[in-house]
Structure formats: structure tokens, C-alpha cells
Amino acid sequence: MPQPHSASSAMLFHMVSGGPQPVAPFSHAVEVDGFVFVTGQMPDTPDRPGVLPDGIEAQTRNVMANLGTVLAGLGLGLENVVVARAFLTEFKRDYAAFNDTYKSFFPPDRLPARTCVGTTGLAYDALVEIDLIAHRGGAAPPSSDAREG
Structure with missing residues (x-):
């Protein structure tokens, strides 16, 4: 029989000031029990919504910067990431270059678990989108941007 959720299971819905502009109705991140689920970026x-750079390397750098902005707005960093999911529209062509760029954002001994999937399309005809799950690990959440639900 399922146990009732304790008060610590409250969900916090975050929109980060200065973060990327949403392309659909969603929060930048949702937090529950110390886990932070960051929407795919x-x-x-943020200053040029819908305008994408050319090439998988530049697009991957921008995605990682956007993810970093969301995490930083929540008092976290890429070192808090436990799982990443990446979506590539040109999987065979871009996989190696994507990996080279992606791994540069993490220490080699601290790579998060990851899934990488080929897909037929992404918003704005992007080549890459990445979402994350991070763990707070004792860092207090910011109070100004969260809605409890």
C-alpha cells in the first residue's frame, strides 16, 4: 500500500529570472525531495529567442549554458547533475562531435548517467536538446522563484 507523502515531498515549480525563454507552457525546473528536474533546453x-547558431558544437554549448543558467538560478551547478537526456536530430552525423563538446562541461570522473536519443525533430529545428535531473545534496533552495504545488 502506498505511503502518504510527507511535507518534504512538496513540489516546487521554478522559473529562473534571466533564464531561457520557454518555447511552450512549462517551468524551468520542478523540485521534489532534493531532486531538481530541469526542462529540456x-x-x-535568452536575449535572442528562436535564433540558433550553426552546427552541433555551438548548439551544444548554448544548450549547456542555458542549463547552467537554470541550475545557477537554483543555487546549483553542473556538478549536481545525476542524469542527462540528450536528443539529436542528426544522430549519425552529430553524435561524435556532440560527445566531444558535452563532455567538456564535466570533470572526467564526474560524468552524469546519460541517455542520448536520435529524434526526427525539435523546436526551432534545433539539432540538440538536453534535459537534466540534478540533486540538491543539502544546498538550500532559493525562495524567490518557486511556487509550491
Whole structure:
């Protein structure tokens, strides 16, 4: 029989000030029990929504920067990431270059678990989208951007 959720299981819905512009109705991240689920980010920038750089390397760098912005707005960093999911529209062509760029954001001994999937399309005709699960590990959540649900 399922156990009732304790007060510590409250969900917090985060929109990060200065974060990437959402392309659909979603929160930048949802937090529950110390886990932070970050919405998949696109390769545009907050100051130029919908405008994408050319090439998988540049797009991957932008996606990682957007993920970093969301995490930083929550008092976290890429070192808190436990799982990443990447979606590539040109999997065979871009997989090796994507991996080279992606791994540069993490210490070699601290790579998160990861799934990488080929897909037929992404918003803005992007080449890559990545979502994350991070763990707070004792860091207190910011209070200004969260809605409890």
C-alpha cells in the first residue's frame, strides 16, 4: 500500500529570472525531495529567442549554458547533475562531435548517467536538446522563484 507523502515531498515549480525563454507552457525546473528536474533546453539564448547558431558544437554549448543558467538560478551547478537526456536530430552525423563538446562541461570522473536519443525533430529545428535531473545534496533552495504545488 502506498505511503502518504510527507511535507518534504512538496513540489516546487521554478522559473529562473534571466533564464531561457520557454518555447511552450512549462517551468524551468520542478523540485521534489532534493531532486531538481530541469526542462529540456534549446540552443537559443535568452536575449535572442528562436535564433540558433550553426552546427552541433555551438548548439551544444548554448544548450549547456542555458542549463547552467537554470541550475545557477537554483543555487546549483553542473556538478549536481545525476542524469542527462540528450536528443539529436542528426544522430549519425552529430553524435561524435556532440560527445566531444558535452563532455567538456564535466570533470572526467564526474560524468552524469546519460541517455542520448536520435529524434526526427525539435523546436526551432534545433539539432540538440538536453534535459537534466540534478540533486540538491543539502544546498538550500532559493525562495524567490518557486511556487509550491
